[in-house]
Amino acid sequence: MLIFRDAKDTITANEMIQAMTLCLHGLVFGNYDEEDFRFLYRYALRYIRGQTQIEKWLRKALVYLVAVNNESAEDVMKEVRYWIQFLGAPYFGPSTFSEACSELGIDIQSELDDEKFRLVDAVARHPQYLKEAVQEMSFLDSMNGLKEWGPDALQLQLLKIKKKEVYEKAQKKISSDMSVKESVKAMQQVFEQEKFRTNEQTVLPARLQELSSPPPGDAVDPVIFELIPQKLRMDLLPSVAYSTKTKKIEVLFLGGPRIGRSGIIIKTDTGGILLDFGMSVANHRIPEWVPELEMIDTVLVSHSHLDHVGGLPVLYEEFNGKWCSVGPTGGVTKILLDDALKVGTPFPPRKFDKLDLVSRFDETNIAKVIKNHVKLEYGTSNEVGPGIVVTPIDACHIPGSAAYLIDIEGVKILYTGDFNIDKSVLFPGANLPTDCDYIIFDGTYWAREDFDRSKVGEQLSRAIADHGPVIIPSFAVGRSQEILLMLDKLGITKNRNIMVTGMAERVTKMVGVTGSWESMKKNRIHLEVDDVLVAGGGMMAGGLARHHFNEQRDNPKAAVILCGYLAPRTPGWNLLHGYEPHECTVEYARLSAHSSATNLETYINSCKGKKIMVHTPIYSQSKGIMIPKFKERIVIPT
Template sequence: MDVRFLGGAREVGRSAVLVDDSLLLDFGLLTGNPMRTPIETPTPDAVVVSHGHLDHAGAVPALLSGSDRPPVHWTPPTRELALTLARDTLKLHGGTLQCPFTETDVQRLTQVSRTHGYGETFTAAGYEVTFFDAGHIPGSAHVLVEDDDTRLLYTGDFHVDDQRLVPGTTARPDADAVICESTYYGVEHDPRSDVESRFVESVQETLWEGGTVVVPAFAIGRTQELLLVCDAHDVPCYVDGMGKDVTRMLGHHPDFVRDADALKRATSHARFVTGRDGQRKRITDQKAAIVTTSGMLSGGPAMTYVPEIRANPTNKVTMTGYQVEGTPGRDLLETGSAEFDGRRMPVSAQVEQYDFSAHADEAGLRAFLDDYRDARVLVNHGDDCERFAADLRADGYDASAPAVGDTATL
């Protein structure tokens, strides 16, 4: 089994792994200006998508721009999320070089879609494929790929600890080789309960002082997690951006969330922003948390809210996720200013960051891989893949960190 890395190797973003030039695992975009796609657009016999985040599913429609129509396999929530992302990308970048696909490609995607639940083995490009719950976001999956000789486990993104939205992964299927994400290698997450307590205390303090808190959040997974947190602690909140549609959609997939009733309550607790008649500017005067896209301040309603509240030091901007280098969110954290609508603006409002990560930290990665000491480990999806692989080798693993464009024979 030959595995070629077209993206997501020694980097976070544009994940794409091609198995024997036949089966493609993920096909994502790398967030930035400009966005970057995998190094080539292959013509696979089938596509399997691990989960519905932009860096894993964002470029999938581009695979249908030619004459080939490979089937695309994913869980039901991943299908819905990927289509939502594709339509949002078209809305933001359609007709420009930033967008690698067209509306026609997205329509074709609905025609070739094949959905599967966890534990259901199906055939794709001649391989036996099974999804296992990865504990990252609703519908996220470890992907087990089997032929007559090799069992390859592609982890996608995963978390071993429970979140309010989804439970941590407990799946450890037998495998001869593991392609393992490493986003938070070298990092120790604080207990989620501690992070949540600090976040809620900070938000409530600002609201008591008469301020407003803008909470940039990824639309998929993070927004819903924060709505659950706000509901559990009775924090008044608004929700805006693509996260609104995603929240409603996940309500239709109760089997893929940890507590469907809790998500329903949190959805009712939040006030959904319509964006009409200057509503966003009025909301910035409210004593409330505004959970809004984009999570890295690279677009969306956050580009309205942050400039509106930036001058008052009582207000806060609470970043809640990973900030890719080169994004306005990373810029704001490092410099106290960022570019909004082409203008660099200083932000006097307090800027904080909270680790609500949906990825395993180093301890979680090692706990997961402890079940694969006899397997070959290929480290990907991280900023420090080579060091992680070296540390694993020192612990007795057969581990390496391929670069983009490399092929590994299993």
């Protein structure tokens, strides 16, 4: 319990293993859940320097855990792989589980003898020999061998090797007198012959501009030229000049089906765009890597939360294009990325594992992200990829959030990002179109219980009137600004000392929200009875909210008002559920930046096109609504 409360000063590897073993058995018997187990493992990553002992225990623990419900070696290995990803563990080769499986009487040797496992083990141990290992294999066959257990960095390296080979062969088929259309067709034929594809149904985008000697490109229509934002023109013009009318559109769901690491590719025959590229704060995983990620033209970012932008520094290790957003999103993104790096994202050993793409989350790539930002305007259409025209619409989720109406040669796709139809003190509520061919929408509160903002106002007024000082931990982006405006509207700023501090203060100033509150002076060490402190860190994992709670925890006149999502086993969650000893009052004022269930359902039912729900905890399909799986593709004919 001391570990769950983050109240243990020091801990050894043996003590950590004892705690995780207890949780493991509790997980099997239903006393603990997956989030408890993940919390303990993340705690071990943060506080145990040498991970060798932890990793050895973890391999045995995972085999034990999955063997309870799985008998076949194939199912055991598949489930182990899931747990590695869920926990955010470092890369383990399949053969490293052989000893643990043998101890439990599970023979996985037949699996390890499979060609794909032999390939993975060989190149993971000796990545410098990857080119030789796949020399006689097509890209498709070698990808099939690596995609389940091969590290993403090796798959990326494989793409570079095979792309160079196939582009050299394509170059020989293309002459300077061929038109763009003829050249694209010739290139696609080479791709077909060489199996330069990620599945049997579709080849990768044919990007003539990446040939060593591309044919003369088509002239760019002046009307199209004017649609392209100034900062995008030089990068995008070659793509536009070498594009052809696409025969089909593919949508690839790399991370979007669940809450945590959004990422969706919309692919055409000659390129495509990426919608968000986030990182899960729970396990520091980014969206699933696919070769199409290396062949996009532009990134559209819906808003600045880490689960939508956290993967950008990883992407920009290789990507040199632009990413687009609206309003203050560019500036807020820098604040959040810098803060994530400051608190240690990602944790070792993944931070130093070059086979793990997330190790590329570093200061250099964050700087590259910020350098390549393009600001768009609500309601203004822009061409951001060949034949891809987008119009941002205010999503009313947080300041700068945007939904994107995407028009690809007459096919209209609405990507809502995280959006909020409900009216609040911060926003009037999103007004999104209903007549699109496809809508990819945020289903965070689909079929869940509604909440009432008016009751939150009453709760804030009562709690603050009866207590002092009051601490309100809140998310720095969006929630802090909403709380401050609510306090102003309720008149509380007239008779109490309302202060905002830390990242919440920086973001509030950046997004231009003003009112009758003040910044907390840097020399203020203690809170006074009339103080109401709005501080960043909605889950109380650290910062001044956590500091002042520790100061006031035994003060029965003080209060803590939690007002946002609380991930399991975070300090705020522990406090709310009685695991954190305290004498002060603790209240939960439920607010959300997502659409309430009733309003969400009403809007979606009014939409005429095909409905695809992402960013949702729901697994089962709802009537008339598709919920995609990870890496699932849907094909849209044009």
